[in-house]
Amino acid sequence: MKYKYLLFDNDGTLMDFKKAEEFAFEKAYKSCGCEEFMPYSNNVLKLYSDINDSWWKKLERKECTKPQLMVGRFADFLKAMNITGIKAEALSEAYPKHLSKGGFLFEGAKELVEKLSKHYDIYIITNGIGFVQESRIKECDYYPYIKGVFISELLNAVKPDKEYFDKVLSIINAKESECLIIGDSLTADIKGGNLANIDTLWFNPEKAINNKGVTTTYEAAVYNDILALLL
Numbered sequence: 001m002k003y004k005y006l007l008f009d010n011d012g013t014l015m016d017f018k019k020a021e022e023f024a025f026e027k028a029y030k031s032c033g034c035e036e037f038m039p040y041s042n043n044v045l046k047l048y049s050d051i052n053d054s055w056w057k058k059l060e061r062k063e064c065t066k067p068q069l070m071v072g073r074f075a076d077f078l079k080a081m082n083i084t085g086i087k088a089e090a091l092s093e094a095y096p097k098h099l100s101k102g103g104f105l106f107e108g109a110k111e112l113v114e115k116l117s118k119h120y121d122i123y124i125i126t127n128g129i130g131f132v133q134e135s136r137i138k139e140c141d142y143y144p145y146i147k148g149v150f151i152s153e154l155l156n157a158v159k160p161d162k163e164y165f166d167k168v169l170s171i172i173n174a175k176e177s178e179c180l181i182i183g184d185s186l187t188a189d190i191k192g193g194n195l196a197n198i199d200t201l202w203f204n205p206e207k208a209i210n211n212k213g214v215t216t217t218y219e220a221a222v223y224n225d226i227l228a229l230l231l
């Protein structure tokens with residue numbers, strides 16, 4: 001392979017973000033005293049998840065801002081639960097603190113990174129809140145095998161913008177042709193690669209259809225396919 005550098009997305013590619021979200025919500029719910037009104041259960045989680053999803057859809061339609069989403073989802077949740085006396089701000093403050101402890105790797109992710117690290121320099125490219133991503137990544141098992149982490153908030157640029165990848169490449173002093181982006185998101189990772197003229201490997205465990213008008217260089221449904229391609 002012609003590549004020297006592998007730029008790995010984190011969430012949905014190496015880490016289970018859904019699990020981290022559920023973990024953080026449960027911890028925030030309990031630490032803010034919500035259990036005085038209703039013990040934590042899957043129904044409570046389902047109610048919050050639906051409200052959370054609807055806020056993310058609002059954000060996509062540009063009907064709210066990210067800070068409004070951060071608090072608004074908890075305000076709606078408390079209202080739906082008929083919980084009074086607990087502030088949405090308390091939940092929205094507790095949530096990212098717990099999220100920062102939620103570094104759950106997919107099975108085989110550490111071994112994947114470890115094996116590839118013998119042949120390539122590996123960097124993590126991730127959108128998200130600086131302290132949350134930094135702590136999740138530094139405490140996880142793949143950390144000893146990577147060379148560095150690029151978090152959008154700290155870089156002042158986000159995937160898929162070309163500016164984000166330009167900054168990453170200039171810091172590691174790499175040419176576009178020496179890099180391969182590996183990620184699960186067509187709109188963040190693969191589109192980013194297309195915009196920045198970097199080859200991409202779409203990690204697609206769901207075997208979804210590419211309907212976003214982007215071009216993938218390679219595709220893999222399981223980690224072994226990635227290893228077969230790159231080793």
Ligand SMILES: [Mg+2]
Binds near residue numbers: 009013185
């Ligand atoms: Mg991802």
